[in-house]
Amino acid sequence: MSTKPKIAISACLMGAEVRYNGGHKESRLCSRILSEHFDFLPLCPEVAIGMGTPREPIRLVGAAEQPRAQGSVDASLDVTRPLAEYGAQMAAQLDGICGYIFMQNSPSCGLERVKVYQANGIPQRNGGRGIYAQAFCAGRPDLPVEEAGRLNDPVLRENFLARVYVYRDWQALLEQGLSRRALTDFHSRCKYLLMAHHPLQYKALGKLLGSMGKSDPALIGPQYFSQLMAALSRCATRGTHSNVLQHLSGYLKQAISSEDKQEMQHIIGQYRHGIVPLVVPMTLLKHHFRLHPDPYIAQQLYLQPHPENLSLRNGI
Known part of the structure; x- marks a missing residue:
């Protein structure tokens, strides 16, 4: 496939003035450098569910595992459900993407350590995940995802983009039709990449395919790919x-x-x-x-x- 891989991205990272204060959070890495190699699809869930720009900022409140997204001034403003529903909808609709770059610390888009406030106004210790990001990732658990801020780390950047290209190759394989031979060949091509990221999982996935026998590859394939993507999400080290x-x-x-x-x-x-x-x-x-x-x-x-x-x- 010669076309650029498509990556969904928080719109504010591409310079769109969609934040609560009418501003943006442009990532020059994404908008100037990576945009030469990837087709970016900018999305802003807060704008998509009808919140205006500028708007009252929202924040996460309650339990870190299942927070609610409420207005930071007017607590009666609760957009938890619309954000979650939009996340599930996008997960179901965005078939052509090979990755997603989210805005960090966002109550809608943050992937981890987003502030979640207790009733006394003090944030929970470990934080949580943005409502939209949580729903989207639940619907697309194998998709490579990362926060823009973490991409400034060269190891994390290389890890994420390597996974994007593997994901792209897998989608191409599915389009051609998944056969036992195609699955074995794909695993063979991934051998040393997988060994660098997760040596134990390389052996486990080899055993999984070795036990395939006459099983339908359409059944084994998704299980194999989920385990592969989980293994590749572990960063390789100088040692590996x-x-x-x-x-x-x-x-x-x-x-x-x-x-x-x-x-x-x-x-x-x-x-x-x-x-x-x-x-x-x-x-x-x-x-x-x-x-x-x-x-x-x-x-x-x-x-x-x-x-x-x-x-x-x-x-x-």
């Missing part, structure tokens, strides 16, 4: 990346000289100890595989889970 780099370099042991092997080990060690970013050993590995192609390695998503010009591995 280094382990994968060692595995990949093993495919070159018959092809490259002892000096090249020594250099490869040295660079992987430098990466493991935080001296160089991941792009350095990756570039060296790709160089050797260009000279000594391996058809199995060539299909691995790990080598290029997202477009190179996003430069996501330069900062991790």
